Amino acid sequence: MYQVIVKNARIPQGDETVLTNILIKDERIAGFVDGIDGIEAEEIIDAEGHLTLPGCIDSHTHFMDPGFTHRENFLTGTSSAAAGGLTTIVDMPCCSVPSVRSIPELENKLEKIKDKAIIDYGFWGGVTGEDVREGWLHNVKEQADYGVIGFKVYMTPSVPTYPRVTDPEMYEAFRTVAETGLPIGIHAENFAMCDYFVKKFQKEGRMEGPAWAEARMELAEKVAIQLGISFAEDTGARLHIVHMSTGIGAKLVKEAKLKGLDVTSETCPHYLTLNYEEAMSEYGAFAKIAPPLRTKRDNKELWEGLRDGSVDFIATDHAPYHIEDEKAKKGMNIWTAFPGIPGVETMVPIIVSEGYNKGRISLSKMVEILSTNAAIHYGLYPKKGSLNIGADADLTIIDLDKEWAIDQEKTYSMAKYNPLHGLKLKGKVAKTVVRGKVVFDEKEGITVKEGYGQFVKRTEYTKIR
Numbered sequence: 074m075y076q077v078i079v080k081n082a083r084i085p086q087g088d089e090t091v092l093t094n095i096l097i098k099d100e101r102i103a104g105f106v107d108g109i110d111g112i113e114a115e116e117i118i119d120a121e122g123h124l125t126l127p128g129c130i131d132s133h134t135h136f137m138d139p140g141f142t143h144r145e146n147f148l149t150g151t152s153s154a155a156a157g158g159l160t161t162i163v164d165m166p167c168c169s170v171p172s173v174r175s176i177p178e179l180e181n182k183l184e185k186i187k188d189k190a191i192i193d194y195g196f197w198g199g200v201t202g203e204d205v206r207e208g209w210l211h212n213v214k215e216q217a218d219y220g221v222i223g224f225k226v227y228m229t230p231s232v233p234t235y236p237r238v239t240d241p242e243m244y245e246a247f248r249t250v251a252e253t254g255l256p257i258g259i260h261a262e263n264f265a266m267c268d269y270f271v272k273k274f275q276k277e278g279r280m281e282g283p284a285w286a287e288a289r290m291e292l293a294e295k296v297a298i299q300l301g302i303s304f305a306e307d308t309g310a311r312l313h314i315v316h317m318s319t320g321i322g323a324k325l326v327k328e329a330k331l332k333g334l335d336v337t338s339e340t341c342p343h344y345l346t347l348n349y350e351e352a353m354s355e356y357g358a359f360a361k362i363a364p365p366l367r368t369k370r371d372n373k374e375l376w377e378g379l380r381d382g383s384v385d386f387i388a389t390d391h392a393p394y395h396i397e398d399e400k401a402k403k404g405m406n407i408w409t410a411f412p413g414i415p416g417v418e419t420m421v422p423i424i425v426s427e428g429y430n431k432g433r434i435s436l437s438k439m440v441e442i443l444s445t446n447a448a449i450h451y452g453l454y455p456k457k458g459s460l461n462i463g464a465d466a467d468l469t470i471i472d473l474d475k476e477w478a479i480d481q482e483k484t485y486s487m488a489k490y491n492p493l494h495g496l497k498l499k500g501k502v503a504k505t506v507v508r509g510k511v512v513f514d515e516k517e518g519i520t521v522k523e524g525y526g527q528f529v530k531r532t533e534y535t536k537i538r
């Protein structure tokens with residue numbers, strides 16, 4: 074007797090697909106069969122012949138819980154993620170109060186969010202300039218032992234509770250994290266460059282949306298990545314460039330990989346689809362993010378980076394803010410509005426529509442960048458990110474032909490704004506299955522109680538290639 078049969082599932086086999094029935098027992102994949110006559114199961118899920126991927130993963134979210142729950146909380150964030158076809162997210166350590174940089178803070182966060190999660194989740198560990206200055210770096214190994222998947226550092230300030238690192242402090246962080254064997258993810262923007270040009274533009278009275286992107290220029294990301302690569306080469310740390318926004322970044326990562334360095338990167342759907350001139354002119358603060366949106370050339374070069382492997386996977390940097398107080402408050406301008414946009418509900422559909430359906434990426438590449446590569450990189454594979462027998466029965470079932478448009482009002486996220494509002498897509502999530510249970514169904518919405526999602530720890534480290 075099986076727990077579940079997912080019938081009529083079209084699963085990827087390289088760049089081809091095969092129609093099969095997936096048997097699930099004890100929340101895990103137990104086998105594949107051509108016919109289900111005579112096989113008993115407590116429940117049958119009909120995938121209706123739709124493409125059925127290993128559960129998609131977003132390894133970069135800011136769900137703001139605990140502390141900033143007027144922006145998002147773990148229930149709204151993971152509901153939005155479930156509706157977007159994600160089965161696992163990994164939350165960042167910075168956007169919460171307290172921020173997460175020690176075992177007590179990890180335990181506090183887990184306690185606050187565990188009864189809210191709809192899908193499975195892991196945690197990034199934290200290390201800041203303050204940890205270096207105060208002699209708190211012992212927390213790095215302790216967090217690694219707890220099961221975090223990597224460590225995040227900010228070269229530019231983000232939230233007051235999570236101080237940035239100076240260059241020498243980042244070097245100390247690299248040395249310490251290198252000993253754990255875990256990746257160190259850097260927000261790669263040079264502080265002095267950004268700070269100087271933001272102040273200069275403010276003084277000149279530049280108030281138009283695009284000024285934000287022109288002040289935090291491509292060069293600021295380029296030199297930050299170059300410094301990160303130099304530190305990785307010196308310390309042996311596994312460098313990961315989070316939310317990489319530029320084509321030049323992809324080129325630098327490619328060169329580092331060719332040199333044999335352990336350097337990886339992610340980009341986000343908005344850096345593949347939007348350019349700053351159009352989006353920031355139209356949406357202003359609602360398209361304000363850091364690093365900023367770039368150019369059409371960068372969109373093109375980042376797709377190319379995904380194809381050639383210099384960009385390893387996709388993540389969202391989902392970071393919603395409160396419209397009335399933090400994006401569009403009276404008197405607020407492009408410099409004072411908070412930087413961040415939502416993303417978990419649209420990541421998979423955008424990659425399906427603009428990537429696979431438009432022929433920019435192959436099926437096997439889509440599986441890698443939405444699921445497998447992040448799981449491998451962060452030590453969650455093959456429990457997550459695979460359709461192996463024994464893997465968690467996490468599935469993202471996609472109707473490849475369904476046409477629709479992104480509507481910023483229709484979202485489970487608390488953030489009812491989106492610079493991708495109105496984008497027409499072909500391909501929509503039909504069902505999201507986490508450990509054998511449908512958590513989201515296109516017709517019924519969220520179908521599990523809050524608290525169904527489980528904490529996933531890093532198990533072991535394996536390289537993507």
Ligand SMILES: [Zn+2]
Nearest residue numbers: 133135165390
């Ligand atoms: Zn982020």
